[in-house]
Amino acid sequence: MTESRQTQQRPRHPHTARARRSSPPVAATTDNHLLIEGARKSFGGTEVLKGVDLAVAKGRTTAIVGPSGSGKTTLLRLIAGFEAPDAGTISLDGQPVAGPSDWVPAHRRKVGYVAQDGALFPHLTVGQNVAFGLAGRGGKAAAGRVAELLEMVSMDPSYAKRRPHQLSGGQQQRVALARALAREPALMLLDEPFSALDAGLRVATRRAVAATLSEAGVTTILVTHDQAEALSFADQVAVMRDGKLAQIGNPFVVYTRPADRATAEFLGDAVILEAWMEGSLATCSLGGIPVRRPPVQGRVLLMLRPEQIRIAEDGPIHGTVVDTDYFGPETTVRLQLEPLALSKDPHQPKGGEIISIRHWNAMLARPGVRLSLRVVGEGVAFPFA
C-alpha cells in the first residue's frame, strides 16, 4: 500500500514500510465492522485516493489524521455513501456496500454522520432536527426519544424548542451528534466536528462526544487534521498522506514508532539526526541510542521525540544553548550539539547539529550556557534519504 511512494523516496529499501508496520493493514476477521480494500477516487483527473485499505473493529474508535488535501474527508464520504469509489470495495458488517457490483446509497447504510459545522437544519427547531431521522414515531414517543437523546449528549431537554442559531458552536455539535445517534447507527462518522470550536470548548466537546459514543458502543471514525486530537480520541490512528494511509496503529505506537520521517514530523515535533547504525545501536551526536528492529545498517536518520531528551546534571552529552522561546509552562530550547570525532568515512555522521528540546525551567537555559543531556528510551531509524 505504501510501497510505491516509499519506492520513490528510498529506492534502496522498497520493503521497509511493510516490514515496519506495527499492525497489519487489513485483518480479514469477522470482527471487522468496516472493511475498505483498495479504494480509489479521482475528481476531475486528480486522484484523491490512491488505493486505501482500512479495517475497523466493532465498537472501536479510529482517527484518520492527515494534512488538508490528503484525501481523508473523501474517504469518509465514501464510507458514508455520498460518493462512490472508482475502484475497490467497502463493506459494512461483512456486507459489501460499494464495489464493482454493489452499491448501497447513503440513506440505507445505517451510518451516522456529523459534519464539520454540524449541518443542523436552520428551518427546524433543535427537537425537530433530532427527530428528523426518526421514522414512523408518534408525537409523544418522538418527544420522549428526543429528550432522551439530548440527555445523552448532556443537554437539557428544554433546548428542544430552540432554533439552531440560538445555540453555541459546541451545543450545535452536540445536537448534530444527538440527531445522528437517533437512528442508532452502528457506525458513526465525524468529519472534523471540533475544528470550528475554540480551543477550550474543543477539548470539552471532544471528551463529551467520546464518552457518549463509547457508552453507546458505536464504532466511530473521526477525521481530523489535528494530530493531538487524533492521538487523544482514538484507539486506532490512521495517518493519511497524499491519498494513502501511511501508517495504521494504536496512538502510542504511531507516535513513538512512526513508519517514516513525514509521519514522524506530522504527528509531533521530532529531532532528526544523522546516525550510523550498527546492530541495534545508532551512533549520533546524542551518543549511542538503542533502536528496535532497525530497517538497515550503516548510514541512517535517527528520530527522537524532544521530550526524550532531558537536561540532567550528570548527563553524558553536552550542548550549548543557542536561543530560547518561552511560552509559559515550557520553554523551547535550541541547542548546538558537539561535533563527533572526525572519521575518514564520508558517510559517518559529523554531529554538531542544532536541535530543539523542551524544558520547564526557562531560567536554566540562557543563550551560551553549556548543558548536560540524557536521552531516555529508544530511537527510530529511517533509511538515509
Add this chain to the structure above:
Amino acid sequence: MARTTAARSARGPAGIASGPVPAPAGGRSNRSGPPPVVVLICVLIAAFALLPLGYVAVMTVGAGWETISTLVFRPRVAELLMNTVALVVITVPLCVVLGVGGAWLVERTSLRGHKAWSLLLAAPLAIPAFVNSYAWVSAIPSLSGIFGGVLISTLSYFPLVYIPVAATLSRMDPALEQSGSSLGLGSWRVFARVVLPQLRLAIAGGALLVALHLLAEYGAFAMIRFDTFTTAIYEQYQSTFNGAAANMLASVLVVFCLLLLLAESRTRGNARYARIGSGAQASPARLTLGLHAIPAQLALAALTALAFGVPLYHVGRWLIAGGATIWARPELVSSLLQTLGYGLAGALVTTALAFPLAYLAVRHPGWLSKTLEAVNYISSSMPGIVVALAFVTITVHGLPAIYQTSTVLVAAYVLLFMPRSLVNLRAGLAQAPRELDEAARALGKAPFTAFLRVTLRLSAPAAAGGAALVFLGIVNELTATLLLSPNGTATLATEFWKLSSEIDYAGAAPYALLMILLSAPMTYLLFSQSKKAAGQ
C-alpha cells in the same frame, strides 16, 4: 459518468428492500458531475432563451446585404438612432446623479426622516413608465420630443440606480472611510476617492438596467410621440405585419443592446469589492448636514413630488373626474383577473424553469453553468418588442397551432423575466448548502425526500420572492403583451393602453390605480431584498 448518475438517482426513491444492490455497469457518481437530467433541462431552457437572438440573426443574414443597406442606411434610421442615443446619453447620467445623490443623502448623512426618504425614493418603481407618461401628458398636454422622453424616463428609472447604490452604501464597511479620514482626506474627498470607487459595480449595474429599459420602453414614448427604435418597430409591425423593415430595425436595436451589455461588463471587469476581514461591522457614521439640510430636504421633496406625486395626483384627479361610471366597465374585472392569471402563471413557470439553472449554478459551478446563465441574462436583456416579434414570426411559420395563444405569451414572459427569479433562487439555494442535503441522507432520507424536505424547503422563501418580482414585471408589461396576446385578451396594461390611446384618460385611471396598487408591495419587496443581498 453523467448517464449512470441518472440511473442511480432514479433508483434511489424507487425503494430497495434491503442489502446491497448491483450497480449499473461502471456506475460511479462524481462530486463535480451535475445530474444529467438537470443539465438537459438547463440546455433546453438556454436554447429556448436563444430563440429571439437566433431569429434576429437568421433574419438579418437571410435578408442579404442589399436589403440590409437599403433598410438600415436611410434618414429615418439615422433619426431614430439620434433620438435613441440622445435619450440614453442624457438620461443615464441624470439617473446616476439622482440615484447616487439620493442614496448618499439617505444612507450617509444626518438627514431627518432618512428611513421614510429611503423608501420614498424607491417608490416611483411602483408606477409603470407608461402610467407616468400618461400623468405628465395630463399635466402638460404639449409634452413631446427628447425633453419629454428624458423627463419621464429619468423620473421613472432613477430608482434602478438608487436601490443598488443605497444597498451597497448601507453595507459598506465604515472602517474604510475612517481609514480615508485618518489618512488626511476631508469628507468630500473621502466620498470621491474611497466611497465612489466602491460604488462602481452598483452604479454600472444600475446604469445598464436604465439603458436597457430606455431601449425597451414603448408605451411611455409612444404616448408623447417620441420616436425610438422600439416605437418605430411597433409602428412598422402594425403597418406591414412581419415586414423586413421591422426586422432590420430590431437587429439594429439588438446590436445596440449587446453593445451596452459589453460596455457594462467592461466597466465591471474582474473587480470584486468584498469586505476583507472578519468581525462585526460597525454602523456607518453619518455626516452632519448642518445648514445644507434645508436644500437637501427640498431637493428630495421636489424629486419625490415629480416622480411619485405627479403620477398619483393625476391618476387621482382622473378618478375623481370620472366618478363612478369609470368603474362600471365590465372589462375592468375581467382584465384584473386576466392580469392576475397571467402574472401567476408566468411567475410559476418562470420559477420552475429557473430552479434547475440556479441549482446548476450553485451546486455545480463551472463553465457550463456560467455559459447557460450568461445566455439567459443576455437574452432576457433583449427588448420585449424583439422577443415578441421573434415569437410572432416563429409561431406563424413554425407552430401555427399555438400562434396567438396564452402559451406563447407566457413563454415570452418567462424569457423576459427569468433573471429576476434566477438571482433570487441563487441566493436562496446558497442558504441550503449541500451538507444539509447530505445530513438528511445520512439520517435515512432517500435523495429525493432529502431534496424536498431540505433544499426545496430552504429555498422556498427566495423562490417566492423571485416569483413576486416576475409577477410585478408581468403586471406592468405592455409591449410583448400587445403583440402576443390572444384575441380578446385584456390585461390591465393593455386596457389602460387602449383607453388612453383613445384619449379616454378618465376611463384609463382605474387601470392605472390597480397597476400601482399591485406593484406597490412587490416594489417594497424588491427594496428590502436589495438591502439584504448587497455585499454578498
